[in-house]
Amino acid sequence: MGFLARLGASFKRTGVFFRDSWQELKKVRWPSRKEMVSYTIVVLVTVTMVAIFFYILDIIFSTVVKWITG
Structure with missing residues (x-):
């Protein structure tokens, strides 16, 4: 060829x-506008909660590391 x-x-x-x-x-x-708005809100709330969770873990771990190395 x-x-x-x-x-x-x-x-x-x-x-x-x-x-x-x-x-x-x-x-x-395809989702309707109402469904898309509700999905977007769920995603934003979930991302915010996960970010706060990891922020708190970061504070805890950094405090423990400072306390150990301290």
Whole structure:
């Protein structure tokens, strides 16, 4: 198979990939605006709680290390 034939086959496969991807995206159930807002709030609250948790752990561990090396 020559270079140009492989190049043409590659472009054909790329086109098939994008066409198939578009067909799959049509099957997706997209969330409504209300659902998206609630999901966003849940994510922000969760990230905030995890950040506070690790902040508290950091304070505790740094205090213990200062106390040990102290």
